[in-house]
Amino acid sequence: MSGVNKVILVGHLGKDPEVRYLEGNVTVASFPLATTETYNKDGKRVEQTEWHNIVMWRGLADVAAKYLHKGRLVYIEGKLRTRNYEDKEGIRRYSTEVVVENFTLLGRRSDFEPNSPADNRSGIASGNSGGDQHKNQKSDDSRSVSKGESKVDFSENDGDDSLF
Secondary structure (H helix, E strand, O other), X not given: OOOOOOEEEEEEEOOOOEEEEEHHHEEXXXXXXXXXXXXXXXXXXXXXXXXXXXXXXXXXXXXXXXXXXXXXXXXXXXXXXXXXXXXXXXXXXXXXXXXXXEEEEOOOHHHHOOOEOOEOOXXXXXXXXXXXXXXXXXOOOOOEXXXXXXXXXXXXXXXXXXXX
8 A cells, every 4th residue: 555645734925935947947936834833831822833845836836926925824735745955065955845736825805906905015816807706706715726727716705714
């Protein structure tokens, strides 16, 4: 029986994705993702934050470059990869990364609209072409992108940032 290599994370981007273009115009985006766990210790609330190195390739990287920004909440599915390299001093280093297979943008619709209070960056698309299309969209929170897919659907949710 073969093993399972599956990672599921929900967290906030630590910085805007760093986008690179490799030979053959292959796009790669990478960024740190923070996940925070809360628990009680001796009657006090304690938060523990873990940082994860995230890597997206090709179409996913293109979508990430366009829609993901520092502080955004995102659901990520992928697999762990460990690579090694030599640093400037010739010492072998190891880096473990999450290679993304699909992701979902989480949050309110207003988080992704141009000139919204949540984000004053220009050029962030809302996923519709304007007009009254809001009325015809689904009411679930599906803003998913999968490997080999570049469609983004910004459907409105009930306004909270929770998963369920």
